[in-house]
Amino acid sequence: xxxxxxxxxxxxxxxxxxxxxxxxxxxxxxxxLFWYVQYPGQHLQLLLKYFSGxxxxxxxxxxxxxxxxxxFSFNLRKPSVQWSDTAEYFCAVNARYGGATNKxxxxxxxxxxxxx
Amino acid sequence: DAGIxxxxxxxxxxxxTPVTLRCHQTENHRxxxxxxxxxxxxxxxxxxxxxxxxxxxxxxxxxxxVSRSKTEDFLLTLESATSSQTSVYFCAISESGSGGxxxxxxxxxxxxxxx
Numbered sequence: 397x398x399x400x401x402x403x404x405x406x407x408x409x410x411x412x413x414x415x416x417x418x419x420x421x422x423x424x425x426x427x428x429l430f431w432y433v434q435y436p437g438q439h440l441q442l443l444l445k446y447f448s449g450x451x452x453x454x455x456x457x458x459x460x461x462x463x464x465x466x467x468f469s470f471n472l473r474k475p476s477v478q479w480s481d482t483a484e485y486f487c488a489v490n491a492r493y494g495g496a497t498n499k500x501x502x503x504x505x506x507x508x509x510x511x512x
Numbered sequence: 513d514a515g516i517x518x519x520x521x522x523x524x525x526x527x528x529t530p531v532t533l534r535c536h537q538t539e540n541h542r543x544x545x546x547x548x549x550x551x552x553x554x555x556x557x558x559x560x561x562x563x564x565x566x567x568x569x570x571x572x573x574x575x576x577x578v579s580r581s582k583t584e585d586f587l588l589t590l591e592s593a594t595s596s597q598t599s600v601y602f603c604a605i606s607e608s609g610s611g612g613x614x615x616x617x618x619x620x621x622x623x624x625x626x627x
Contacts, residue, residue, distance in 0.1 A: 402554075430615060432618075438620075439602060439618040439619060439620050439621055440555075440602070440604075440618040441618070442615045442617075445615055486554060486555065499545075499557060499560065499570070500557075500616060502547075502554040502555040502556070503554055504552060504553060504554040505554045
């Protein structure tokens with residue numbers, strides 16, 4: 397079965413620090429990859445997505461992610477975090493079996509706390 | 513924000529009672545999903561729908577049933593609620609894109625407490 401691993405469960409950073417959150421998935425075929433963010437008390441919102449093409453994907457609010465197929469990874473990065481980035485971040489994968497299932501497998505999430 | 517509403521937003525119920533949660537969309541998207549969110553587990557898919565009257569199970573479907581009689585509504589029913597079903601429930605919608613799969617848009621969530 398496919399799975400998604402987010403190894404950092406809780407990250408604490410100071411403002412202006414750089415961020416990298418890890419995401420690894422287990423599936424050898426074609427995948428679509430997503431990062432979602434959930435601000436306190438809110439629903440999930442899409443940060444960025446990768447379907448094909450340039451493996452370096454830029455999203456909203458200065459976030460980017462790099463798809464490295466050989467490492468089965470899709471790590472999220474931001475060069476300088478702000479207090480407003482405090483949130484929970486979820487990686488999600490859709491594995492395509494020659495067609496779309498439209499089902500996402502989510503990681504367990506990484507809680508980011510940015511200290512002012 | 514995508515036009516997704518969930519009702520109720522909060523509910524407290526007792527063990528053994530039936531509970532129905534409603535998800536309503538105004539986007540005319542084909543796919544609808546029910547997830548539950550629990551600490552340490554992220555989001556787990558309960559059931560999903562790929563069209564009116566077309567539904568399928570997700571990874572944690574035991575104890576839950578769904579129905580979709582109209583494109584815009586997707587109902588999640590707990591036939592006999594248990595304390596282990598205390599959770600936050602999110603509805604999501606999506607439409608097939610040119611790549612076959614498109615992003616999912618999430619509703620505001622329903623916080624359910626089973627005493």
